[in-house]
Amino acid sequence: MSSLLIRGARPLGGEPCDVYVEDGLIRSVDRVAGAGERAGAGRGASASEHVETVDAAGLVLLPGLVDLHTHLREPGREDAETVRTGSEAAAAGGYTAVLAMANTSPVTDTAEAALRVWQLGRDAGLVDVQPVGAVSKGLAGEELAEIGLMARSAAAVRVFSDDGRCVADPLLMRRALEYVKTYGGVISQHSQDPALAGPSACCHEGELSGRLGLPGWPGVAEEVIVARDVMLARHTGSRLHVAHVSTAGSVEVVRWAKAQGIAVSAEVAPHHLLLTTDLLAGYDPTYKVNPPLRPAEDVEALRAALADGTIDAVATDHAPHARQDKEHAFVDAAFGMLGLETALSVVAEVMVASGLLDWAGVARVMSTNPATIAGLDGHGRPIAVGEPANLTLVDPAAAFVVDRDDSLSLSRNNPWHGRSLTGRVIGTFLRGVRTFG
Known part of the structure; x- marks a missing residue:
C-alpha cells in the first residue's frame, strides 16, 4: 500500500x-x-x-498537465528523442500525459505502430503516452490511414493528425472528419495551405522577411485552412481541433465557429504566446518553427483568446532535433523547438503574472481542457476525494x-536558453x- x-x-x-x-x-x-x-x-x-x-x-x-502536441521521434529518430527521454522531459515540466504525434518513421498510421508507441510509453512509466494516429497513409495526404483499427486497438487512439503536413485535400479532410465521428475522435489539423505557404517558406511574410531575404509564410495560409475546416466540421457534425494557432485572423475564425455552435477547439504553443518574429533578425535557426513566429499584434491576440476561452489549450509542440538537422543556414534548418520543460513557466510568466489567467485558469488550459479534447480518462480531473492522484x-x-544543457531532452534546440x-x-x-x- x-x-x-x-x-x-x-x-x-x-x-x-x-x-x-x-x-x-x-x-x-x-x-x-x-x-x-x-x-x-x-x-x-x-x-x-x-x-x-x-x-x-x-x-x-495543479492537476497533472496534459500536452496535446508532443513529438517524441521514436521510432526512427532516436538521436533526437526517445519515448523515455521525452517522458523524462515531460515529467520535469509537470506533465502526467502527452499525446505523441504521428510523424515518426515509420509513420503511426497502423494499429501496430500505435501500439508500439503506446507500449514504449508504458515501459517508461513516467507519463501516460497516448499515440496520435495519422490521418493519411504515410502522411501523404492521399488515402486515409487505418483510423478504425487504431481507434479499436488497445491504444484506443482518439486524436488523428498529419501534423507537420496539412491535410490539404478538402475531400480527404471531409472523409476523415466523417470517419472519426464514428469513434468519438477528433482531427487535429496543421493548418497550412501548401500553395500559399510554399515548400521553402520559413518566416512570417512581412517587412522583416523581405529585408532578411527569407521566403515568406503569410498568415492567410493558416487562416484559409482554418476557415475551410470549420465549415467541413459543421457540414459533417464532427470534431475539429486547430493545432498551434498563430494568427489573429485564425482566432477570429475560431471565435466565429464557436459562436455558431460548431464543434471546434484550438490550441496555442507557448512560443507563440511570447516570442515574436523580430528574433529572426540574427538568422538563429533555433527560432525556426512551423507555423513561424508572428508579429506582436498576433501574440497579443493569442493571449487574449486564451484568456477568454476562444483558444482552449496550451500545447507545447515539443519538437526536438539532433544538431545535424538544426545547425544549418536558416532556410535549410529543421522546423521546431523544445517546449515540454518550460511550458508551465512561460504560461506563468505571460498569463498569470499579467493577470490574464489565475492558477485555476492555468489548470483549465493545460490540464482539464486538453484531457477533455483528447478523451483521456483520469487526467485533468478535480483535486478532490476519489480522483486519480495525477x-x-x-x-x-x-x-x-x-540553461539548454540542463534539459532532460536529448536535443538542445531550446528557444528559452538564457532567458529568465x-x-x-x-x-x-x-x-x-x-x-x-
Missing part, C-alpha cells in the same frame, strides 16, 4: 490544504485551519506505516534562468507516484 501526504499546498492557488493519497487515489483534501492547527490534517494517513510526506507550503497544486506542484515565485522565467515545477506525481522532483 503506497501513500503520499502533500502538506500545505494551495490547490489551484486557493487556500492551503493537506492532500492525502493512497494507492493512486486522493483519499482526503483537508483545509489547513491556521498557523498552529490543522483541520483534519492527513486524515487516513495512519492507514499505512510508510507515508511519503511532501512539505508544500507556499506551493500551488498532480503537479509549482513554486509560483521561483525565478530561474533556462518565474514559476517552476517542483514535483510531478503520476497516480500518486513521484516522477519528478
Whole structure:
C-alpha cells in the first residue's frame, strides 16, 4: 500500500490544504485551519506505516498537465528523442500525459505502430503516452490511414493528425472528419495551405522577411485552412481541433465557429504566446518553427483568446532535433523547438503574472481542457476525494534562468536558453507516484 501526504499546498492557488493519497487515489483534501492547527490534517494517513510526506507550503497544486502536441521521434529518430527521454522531459515540466504525434518513421498510421508507441510509453512509466494516429497513409495526404483499427486497438487512439503536413485535400479532410465521428475522435489539423505557404517558406511574410531575404509564410495560409475546416466540421457534425494557432485572423475564425455552435477547439504553443518574429533578425535557426513566429499584434491576440476561452489549450509542440538537422543556414534548418520543460513557466510568466489567467485558469488550459479534447480518462480531473492522484506542484515565485544543457531532452534546440522565467515545477506525481522532483 503506497501513500503520499502533500502538506500545505494551495490547490489551484486557493487556500492551503493537506492532500492525502493512497494507492493512486486522493483519499482526503483537508483545509489547513491556521498557523498552529490543522483541520483534519492527513486524515487516513495512519492507514499505512510508510507515508511519503511532501512539505508544500507556499506551493500551488495543479492537476497533472496534459500536452496535446508532443513529438517524441521514436521510432526512427532516436538521436533526437526517445519515448523515455521525452517522458523524462515531460515529467520535469509537470506533465502526467502527452499525446505523441504521428510523424515518426515509420509513420503511426497502423494499429501496430500505435501500439508500439503506446507500449514504449508504458515501459517508461513516467507519463501516460497516448499515440496520435495519422490521418493519411504515410502522411501523404492521399488515402486515409487505418483510423478504425487504431481507434479499436488497445491504444484506443482518439486524436488523428498529419501534423507537420496539412491535410490539404478538402475531400480527404471531409472523409476523415466523417470517419472519426464514428469513434468519438477528433482531427487535429496543421493548418497550412501548401500553395500559399510554399515548400521553402520559413518566416512570417512581412517587412522583416523581405529585408532578411527569407521566403515568406503569410498568415492567410493558416487562416484559409482554418476557415475551410470549420465549415467541413459543421457540414459533417464532427470534431475539429486547430493545432498551434498563430494568427489573429485564425482566432477570429475560431471565435466565429464557436459562436455558431460548431464543434471546434484550438490550441496555442507557448512560443507563440511570447516570442515574436523580430528574433529572426540574427538568422538563429533555433527560432525556426512551423507555423513561424508572428508579429506582436498576433501574440497579443493569442493571449487574449486564451484568456477568454476562444483558444482552449496550451500545447507545447515539443519538437526536438539532433544538431545535424538544426545547425544549418536558416532556410535549410529543421522546423521546431523544445517546449515540454518550460511550458508551465512561460504560461506563468505571460498569463498569470499579467493577470490574464489565475492558477485555476492555468489548470483549465493545460490540464482539464486538453484531457477533455483528447478523451483521456483520469487526467485533468478535480483535486478532490476519489480522483486519480495525477498532480503537479509549482513554486509560483521561483525565478530561474533556462540553461539548454540542463534539459532532460536529448536535443538542445531550446528557444528559452538564457532567458529568465518565474514559476517552476517542483514535483510531478503520476497516480500518486513521484516522477519528478
